[in-house]
Amino acid sequence: MALTLCNLPRHPPPTPVATQNRGYAVKAQRGVDVANTVSLGWRLNAIGWSCQEVAVKEAHPARYRKPGWFTQHVFNQAVVLLTRAGISVWGSRVLEVAGRSSGQPRRVPVNLLSVDGNQYLVSARGNGQWVRNVRAADGRLDLLLGRRRQHWVATEVTDEHKPPVLRAYLRRWKAEVGVFFEGVNADSTNEQLRAAGPNHPVFLLQPAP
Numbered sequence: 001m002a003l004t005l006c007n008l009p010r011h012p013p014p015t016p017v018a019t020q021n022r023g024y025a026v027k028a029q030r031g032v033d034v035a036n037t038v039s040l041g042w043r044l045n046a047i048g049w050s051c052q053e054v055a056v057k058e059a060h061p062a063r064y065r066k067p068g069w070f071t072q073h074v075f076n077q078a079v080v081l082l083t084r085a086g087i088s089v090w091g092s093r094v095l096e097v098a099g100r101s102s103g104q105p106r107r108v109p110v111n112l113l114s115v116d117g118n119q120y121l122v123s124a125r126g127n128g129q130w131v132r133n134v135r136a137a138d139g140r141l142d143l144l145l146g147r148r149r150q151h152w153v154a155t156e157v158t159d160e161h162k163p164p165v166l167r168a169y170l171r172r173w174k175a176e177v178g179v180f181f182e183g184v185n186a187d188s189t190n191e192q193l194r195a196a197g198p199n200h201p202v203f204l205l206q207p208a209p
Contacts, residue, residue, distance in 0.1 A: 004113040092110070099133055112143065113169050124180040124181070125180055126200065134203065139152075139203070140154075151207065154205055155203065160192055167188075180200075
């Protein structure tokens with residue numbers, strides 16, 4: 001990913017100017033001097049803007065392994081039905097969070113992990129829809145089991161502090177999620193788990209006030 005820094009002309013155009021670069025939409029408008037793009041050396045000279053790109057690391061990598069049809073429409077739905085009936089499948093809960101675009105409740109099965117008395121959610125598949133929705137909702141979410149609804153506030157864990165959580169997660173659900181960790185397992189070193197961290201968001205849950 002790159003960050004494009006632009007020097008504005010004295011009289012910038014009054015209307016937004018849009019351009020497209022390798023599939024990434026870049027929008028420049030009055031009062032905005034930063035845009036995102038991907039190819040170094042890109043310049044918007046036609047309207048007097050001088051831009052220089054600087055490579056930066058994204059805060060949340062876009063890696064995500066989308067579930068297949070069977071997982072999404074059969075397995076996940078079966079887990080949701082059982083969990084809503086009050087039967088926890090390997091620690092399952094139904095996560096409910098507001099959709100970041102619609103604002104409507106979105107539900108997905110998740111595994112609730114307990115480590116040293118703390119509760120965590122881990123995304124084995126990466127930056128999926130529920131992860132993005134939780135971020136957009138400022139961490140506010142509900143976990144459902146049967147008729148029980150718990151209100152939580154999720155705080156994202158930094159990569160540096162993920163190893164013990166990922167280790168516990170893999171130890172408990174290796175058969176279910178191990179394939180998404182590409183050889184990293186509960187017996188891997190802290191360095192290996194830390195290196196895998198950016199691909200697997202982790203949230204610490206605290207009761208909502």
